[in-house]
Every structure is written in C-alpha cells, then in structure tokens.
Amino acid sequence: MKVLPPGMQEHLDSGGTTLCWCWRLTRPDGLILGFSDHDRPLSFEGTIFEAFTGFTASEIKDSVGLNVDDLDVAGALRSQSLNEDDLASGNFDDARVEIFRVNWQDVSQRVLMRTGSLGEIKRNGTAFTAEIRGLSHYLQQPKGRLIQYGCDADLGDGRCGIDLDDPAFKGTGAVTTGEGRRIAIVSGIEAFSSQWFTRGLLRWTNGANNGQSAEVKRHMNTGGEVRLELWQNAAFDIQAGDGFSVTAGCDKQLATCRDRFANVLNFRGFPHIPGNDFVTSYPNSGDPDNDGGSRLS
Secondary structure, eight states, rough: OOOOOOTHHHHHHHHOOOOOEEEEEEEEESSSEEESSSOEEEETEEEEEESSSEEEEEEEESSSSSSSOOEEEEESSSBBBBBBHHHHHTTTTTTTEEEEEEEETTSSSSSEEEEEEEEEEEEETTTTEEEEEEEGGGGGGGOOOOOSSSOSTTSSSSTTOOOSSTTEEEEEEEEEEEEETEEEESSTTTTOOOTTTOOOEEESSSSSTTTTTEEEEEEEETTEEEEEEEESSSSSSTTTTHHHEOOOOOOOOOHHHHHTTOOOOGSSSOOOOOOOOHHHHHHHHHHHOOOOOOOOO
C-alpha cells in the first residue's frame, strides 16, 4: 500500500494531473544520477533529475510472495551522464534504482513506486533496454558456506590470507599485440610459467579499458611469447601499449593450495567428505557380483 503525501490525493482526484516519472540511479561507486521524462529539470532530495532523457518503462507489477517482480526501462543514450562507454564498462551493473511518480508543479507531491537494481542491459546503437529487478531477487542468492571439495574463499581475501602483492604472485606488463577484446600477447611476465595466471585476475592500468578487471581463462608462455585469454570480452578493443597487472590463479583444490601457495592451514574446502562411491558402497558390499541380488547365509 502506497502512502501519498499531503495534497497528492487531491491532485489525483482533480482529473487534471501534472505528473511525470523520475528515475534515480545510485551506482556501486556511489555516483548518483537522476533522469526524468519531463521537459525541464526537477530537483528533490538533493538530486537533480535531467529533463527529457527519453526513458520509458513497462508496466509496474507487484505480486504477493517472494517472486521477483521485474520491469524494463528503455531509453536513448543522449544524456551527458549516461553514455555507451559507461554501460559497456559495467559502471551501472547492479546499480540501485528508485522510480518516483512526481507532480512536476509541486515536487513535494511524489511517491516512490519501486526500488530495485539494474539487471541485464541490452544495447542497440544509441538505444538501450535495462532490466530492473525487484529487491527480492537478493533473497535467491546463495548465502553462507558451501560444503564442497573445493575451497570457497577468494584467493587473497581475509579467509585465504595469501598476499597477492607478493612479487611471486603478481606481475605487471603491457600488451604488445591485441587480438580483439579477449586475447592479448603481452610482455613483462615472461618469468612466470604457463598456467600460473590461469583463473587469476587481470586489471587494466591504462588504455581504453583502464580500471576494468577480468578473469584470466588461459595463460600460455611458449618460446618466450606470453599469451593471455580472458573469460569475457573487455569493454573495448585491447590495444598495443595497454598496461595491466595480473595476479596468480587458483583452482580451489587442496593440492594447488599445498603445492603452489603452501597455505593448507587456510584451505576452506572439505576434501575428505564422502562422495557417491561411499554412499553406494554399503548396499553393494553383500553382492559380490554387483548384480543387485542378495547373498544368502
């Protein structure tokens, strides 16, 4: 149930309304942006909502229960603060979204219609469509520890304890040849053997992708030529001269933790839990032919 501010119900009952939509986006880095479909800027709660940003939204639906209520927002990339480079770089991923219905003649008469976060964003030229997910989608994400063979810590975090600034686990270099947005031939990390940085994290330190990060899918060092392949495309083409830093990778297995990092005491997996073979070993123990029959005494 929405609680309307004083005067807004009378305005709605008047039959001649002056309403518009306002969207406020709070990016993960703390930057707050405001957009409106009105023809002049509006301001409230310390945010300026840009005029005529071309946003249109699908119907807002609220359901009972914990189902995720989604809606789509379509718009044009013609705002100074919302451009294609920002979307491609992932700066708006999981941004908080607040949607207001506002009386533009008196912005104190407004109601918050929906709060959510940005999901999938699709771009087509200078237009985009963004999915806005209801807050209940956070309840569907796994929380707590997983009982599994592999380690559930992130390499270098407080539970792992490895210092990734140690030169043994970190390298820096530059691209000598870029091959699209996923593959690069690089210099500066020739001292590291193949696969050392596989599953590691690469951070771009200059160039078009400066500040972005990506996981390394494959690290190969053959005959002095070092090639890095990323799991996902970079936002922009990888160019010669692009600088990067990259940290060692970990496949979360006990042997890797022991042999590569000497960090078994901090291993956060359960390598000795019984598997399916153990579960089925007892029913089969009385059947030497393993044909499903029973052995009579």
